[in-house]
Amino acid sequence: xxxxxxxxxxxxxRGEPINSIWLVLAASCTYLxxxxxxxxxxxxxxxxxxxxxxxPSERLRNGHDFEPTNKWILFGHHFAAIAGPGPLVGPVLAxxxxxxxxxxxxxxxxxxxxxxxDFVILFSSLRRDGKSLGQMAREExxxxxxxxxxxxxxxxxxxxxxxxALVVVNALKGSPWGTFTIAATMPxxxxxxxxxxxxxxxxxxxxxxxxxxxxxxxxxxxxxxSVSSSLAPVFTLSGVALAIAVIVYGFLASALxxxxxxxxxxxxxxxxxxxxxxxxxxxxxxVRPQMQLPAFTRFIDGSGPIFAGKIFxxxxxxxxxxxxxxxxxxxxxxxxPKMIAKEWHAWPVGYGSMLLxxxxxxxxxxxACVLQPGVYFAVNSPAGVVGTxxxxxxxxxxxxxxxVTTGDMEGLAREVGEQSLFYRTGGAPSLALGMAHIFARGGxxxxxxxxxxxFAIMFEALFILTVIDAGTRVGRFMLQDFLSHIYxxxxxxxxxxxxxxxxxxxVLAWGYFLYQGVRDPLGGINSxxxxxxxxxxxxxxxxxxxxxxxxxxxxxxxxxxxxxxxxAWLVTITFxxxxxxxxxxxxxxxxxxxxxxxxxxxxxxxxxAVKVAETQTLIFNARLDAVVCGVxxxxxxxxxxxxxxxxxxxxxxxxxARITEVPFVLSRLRPEEL
Amino acid sequence: MKQLKIICQLLLDLLRELGDQNAYQRxxxxxxxxxxxxxxxRFCEEHLGKRYQRVGCC
Numbered sequence: 001x002x003x004x005x006x007x008x009x010x011x012x013x014r015g016e017p018i019n020s021i022w023l024v025l026a027a028s029c030t031y032l033x034x035x036x037x038x039x040x041x042x043x044x045x046x047x048x049x050x051x052x053x054x055x056p057s058e059r060l061r062n063g064h065d066f067e068p069t070n071k072w073i074l075f076g077h078h079f080a081a082i083a084g085p086g087p088l089v090g091p092v093l094a095x096x097x098x099x100x101x102x103x104x105x106x107x108x109x110x111x112x113x114x115x116x117x118d119f120v121i122l123f124s125s126l127r128r129d130g131k132s133l134g135q136m137a138r139e140e141x142x143x144x145x146x147x148x149x150x151x152x153x154x155x156x157x158x159x160x161x162x163x164x165a166l167v168v169v170n171a172l173k174g175s176p177w178g179t180f181t182i183a184a185t186m187p188x189x190x191x192x193x194x195x196x197x198x199x200x201x202x203x204x205x206x207x208x209x210x211x212x213x214x215x216x217x218x219x220x221x222x223x224x225x226s227v228s229s230s231l232a233p234v235f236t237l238s239g240v241a242l243a244i245a246v247i248v249y250g251f252l253a254s255a256l257x258x259x260x261x262x263x264x265x266x267x268x269x270x271x272x273x274x275x276x277x278x279x280x281x282x283x284x285x286x287v288r289p290q291m292q293l294p295a296f297t298r299f300i301d302g303s304g305p306i307f308a309g310k311i312f313x314x315x316x317x318x319x320x321x322x323x324x325x326x327x328x329x330x331x332x333x334x335x336x337p338k339m340i341a342k343e344w345h346a347w348p349v350g351y352g353s354m355l356l357x358x359x360x361x362x363x364x365x366x367x368a369c370v371l372q373p374g375v376y377f378a379v380n381s382p383a384g385v386v387g388t389x390x391x392x393x394x395x396x397x398x399x400x401x402x403x404v405t406t407g408d409m410e411g412l413a414r415e416v417g418e419q420s421l422f423y424r425t426g427g428a429p430s431l432a433l434g435m436a437h438i439f440a441r442g443g444x445x446x447x448x449x450x451x452x453x454x455f456a457i458m459f460e461a462l463f464i465l466t467v468i469d470a471g472t473r474v475g476r477f478m479l480q481d482f483l484s485h486i487y488x489x490x491x492x493x494x495x496x497x498x499x500x501x502x503x504x505x506x507v508l509a510w511g512y513f514l515y516q517g518v519r520d521p522l523g524g525i526n527s528x529x530x531x532x533x534x535x536x537x538x539x540x541x542x543x544x545x546x547x548x549x550x551x552x553x554x555x556x557x558x559x560x561x562x563x564x565x566x567x568a569w570l571v572t573i574t575f576x577x578x579x580x581x582x583x584x585x586x587x588x589x590x591x592x593x594x595x596x597x598x599x600x601x602x603x604x605x606x607x608x609a610v611k612v613a614e615t616q617t618l619i620f621n622a623r624l625d626a627v628v629c630g631v632x633x634x635x636x637x638x639x640x641x642x643x644x645x646x647x648x649x650x651x652x653x654x655x656x657a658r659i660t661e662v663p664f665v666l667s668r669l670r671p672e673e674l
Numbered sequence: 675m676k677q678l679k680i681i682c683q684l685l686l687d688l689l690r691e692l693g694d695q696n697a698y699q700r701x702x703x704x705x706x707x708x709x710x711x712x713x714x715x716r717f718c719e720e721h722l723g724k725r726y727q728r729v730g731c732c
Contacts, residue, residue: 063704064721069691076688086732153729160732201714204693258722259715270692321732330729470726477727493723536732 003029007107010295011100017290020366023099024284027107027362031355034111039119039351046551046559047123049343054667056129057339066130068341068669071348077339079353080270081331082118083277085164085464086321086536087357091365092427092434093529094318095376096306099369100295101315103362109316109323110358113566115351117540118328120547120563122350125333126340127661133333133543139660140549141643148639149542153330154478155631156535158506160327161250161471162513163532164464166524169242169514170426171461176235177226177417177454179242182461183235184218185265186249192264204267211268215462219454226417236419239518246468247511253469254476254503262469269466276459280363283438293369293376298400305381306425307526308588309580313573317533322361324566326539328354341669367434368427374404375412375421379430382523383423393422415446416453425523428464432456475506516621519614522588527625530581534574534629538636541570545643552650553657571640578633582626591626595619697721 006026010018043049060066069077094102125131131139134153138146172178192211200206225231237245253262302310307318321327332350340346368376377397378386386393390406397404413421416436421429436452444452477493479502484491490498517524544567551560584590587597598619601607607615649655690696701717702709 063700064697065724067697067700070684070687072684073688073691077691080692084732157729164732197715197718198711201711202695202698202709204695205689208693258726259718262726263718263722267693271689274692325732327729327732334728467732471729473726474729532732 003033007104010103014295017292019288020284020291020370021288023103023291023362023366027103027359030107030111031359034115035348035352035355038111039115039347042116042119042351042559042562043344043347046556046562047120049123049346051342051344052667053343054665054669055126055340055343056337056662057341058667058669059662059665060129060338065335065338067339068673069339071341071345074336074339074341074345075349075353076274078331078336078349079356080274081335082325082328082353083273083357083360084321084327084467085167085460086325086327087361088364088431088460089164089167089427089529090319090533091322091361092368092431093306093380093525094315095293095365095368096297096299096304096380097311097315098294098296098300099291099365101300101311102319102365105316105319106322106358106361106365109319110354110361113569114322114324114328114358114540115354116562116566117324117326117543117547118332118354119346119350120550121329121543122332122337122340122346123343124547124550125337126343126346129662130338131333133329133546136333136550137542137546137639140546140553141639141646145542145545145639145642148635148642150478152535152539152542152632152635152639154475154482155628155635156326156532156539157471157475157478158509159513159528159532159535159628161468161475161510162517163525163528164467165243165246165250165510165514166517166528167426167428168461168464168468169239169246169518170424170523170525171428171432171457172237172242173239173424174236174420175226175418175457176232177222177450178457178461179235179237180225180231181215181218181222181454181458182465184221185215185268185458185462185465186261188214188218189261189265189268192268193260196264197259207264208267208271211264212272215268215272215458216455219451219458222454223417223450240515243511243514243518246465247507247514249465250468250472250511251503251507254472254507255499258473262466262473265462266466266470269463272459273463276456277360277363280367280435280438281359283435283442284363284366287438287441289366289370289438289441291366291369292371293373297373302586302589305377305385306523307529308586309530309577313577313580314530316573317530317537317577319361320533320536320540322358322364324537324540324570326536326541326543328357329540329543342667364431367431367438370434370437371430372404372408373402374398375408375433376430377402378404378409379421379424379433380427381423382425382521382526384521384523386423390420390422415449417450418453423523425525427525428457428460432460472503472506472510475510476502479506516624519617520621521618526588527591527622530577531625531629534578534581535632537570537574538632541567541574541636542639544570545639549643549646552647553659555657557651571636574636575633578629581629591622591629595622595626598622694721 010022057068134149137149300311386396435456439452440449517528544563548563587594650657
């Protein structure tokens with residue numbers, strides 16, 4: 001009842017700002033209903049979870065990968081693994097349509113799609129000794145499916161790393177305070193690595209507390225740097241310089257020993273991530289801010305400044321991780337199934353963790369929407385859309401019906417210790433502003449808005465950089481695996497030339513897309529984020545294909561709607577979005593139309609001589625993006641057709657429904673062992 | 675009060691799990707070894723090497 005009331009409240013309220021608590025209550029109550037009834041129905045009637053059945057953690061217990069773990073600890077562990085920058089950035093970008101479309105998609109998408117995907121894949125892996133999604137695709141669908149899944153993951157990772165790196169670059173561009181703070185986290189991480197290696201081995205918590213104190217000191221030092229006449233210019237970097245710095249960092253993190261840089265950063269970022277998410281939740285409950293953005297904006301027609309495209313399908317691919325994310329299926333079929341003690345623990349761990357992630361997305365939406373709409377659009381719109389001077393930018397944003405002045409923007413920039421807040425595309429700065437407003441109202445007031453803003457930027461950049469370094473390393477291993485079929489030594493992870501070559505190849509691959517995004521006059525996010533959203537949800541489609549195949553083999557054909565409805569929705573939105581991104585005649589949406597327009601400008605000599613080479617690069621990039629989009633579609637269409645062929649074969653009785661579950665073994669695990 | 679204590683204990687256990695301290699204790703117990711600089715290094719090489727070959731999340 002409360003869920004229905006709150007959903008009706010946020011959906012029907014027009015003309016005046018509503019309180020964010022309505023969103024919090026609508027989301028929480030819907031999640032509770034989904035968890036208590038829908039997920040339990042799937043667990044009991046469809047998957048028939050059985051606590052008497054020994055899980056892989058019990059049967060294969062080795063103290064390393066396979067270890068029965070308390071369900072609430074595993075819940076936190078799994079949540080920490082699935083929570084990345086996606087659920088924070090996506091909703092902030094999608095807020096350009098207003099708060100309502102994104103909020104409804106986050107809530108409904110998570111309950112009926114995202115959490116179901118995570119839960120079903122976790123269950124499937126649990127019954128197969130913790131096999132990965134790729135292995136399950138190969139065994140359940142076929143070799144083509146397995147190879148397609150592996151290739152898709154590698155391509156998606158390249159786009160993911162480029163897009164999250166772009167978010168960091170845009171957040172730190174021209175910001176000496178932010179750049180210094182993030183630069184300081186590198187020596188801090190190395191110090192932590194040395195501390196753990198040589199001084200206090202094994203004391204990770206103690207070391208992380210030290211690291212956190214140093215990072216907070218780094219924020220204060222950053223303020224000092226930003227006003228220093230000698231140091232501020234050193235840390236005031238352009239987008240291109242920052243992109244090169246991030247690329248070099250990615251290479252070093254991939255090639256250096258993990259204990260020195262990657263692992264200590266990862267520990268610190270995990271603890272900071274959980275702490276800040278908790279702080280934001282408490283802050284929203286305590287402050288109960290009003291939503292300033294309207295339920296719908298005029299940009300539902302596709303003319304949005306942050307990214308182009310209509311509400312359908314672009315709202316649904318922009319918010320991927322908060323509603324449904326294919327990447328979660330890789331985590332749900334990785335570490336977690338090897339740690340589940342009892343089958344019923346998959347219910348809170350698989351389904352529940354995704355609901356919490358979805359709630360993080362709701363909090364990000366709230367943080368974006370508590371900003372004045374004029375400020376939100378002035379921060380997030382690229383110069384190519386709103387004009388290259390602050391005066392032009394505020395005039396354009398005001399003409400959209402969201403009044404803002406240069407005085408407002410300058411005052412806000414001064415308060416948060418930035419030189420300017422215009423053209424800060426990517427979502428991270430506006431999210432940091434929203435979070436800073438909530439934290440400052442919770443304590444300290446506007447006097448410490450600058451500290452909270454840079455604290456939020458540090459939090460976002462810290463774990464985005466952790467995604468970059470860990471992702472580059474994983475990409476390197478995947479590439480080494482592929483290349484070992486051509487030249488065996490390349491597969492050896494200890495062979496230095498192979499390590500350097502494959503690290504460089506992966507870094508160059510995502511670095512190219514990052515560089516392309518930084519040079520894009522429309523801000524880069526306009527082309528890269530939809531590409532990432534499409535790719536991520538296509539991976540979710542692959543996961544749901546695997547899950548549907550498993551259901552059919554388990555003789556649960558009458559419950560196929562559980563996976564087929566989200567699958568059909570995902571195929572519809574991703575294929576529509578991908579088609580529009582490739583072939584739309586609007587150059588802001590369609591890559592090919594954009595290339596054609598630039599080519600026409602070149603041919604009609606409308607491009608200055610110094611810009612000819614740059615325009616040719618932009619044409620090449622637009623065509624490359626179209627090809628990448630097309631490759632994603634072909635990969636997923638392949639796996640979809642292959643899956644349907646198998647489903648029809650089994651349902652018609654022409655194909656054997658061979659189940660690959662491990663046989664039943666009675667569990668002897670006692671509760672006190674956990 | 676007792677429930678609060680349980681929650682705090684769970685939180686601490688979660689932090690230890692996330693920080694690999696529990697995994698290290700299990701490693702020592704399984705191999706029947708005692709904590710030392712060398713053991714921690716061996717554990718890191720084995721455990722962290724595997725961990726960063728797995729895909730993280732977005």
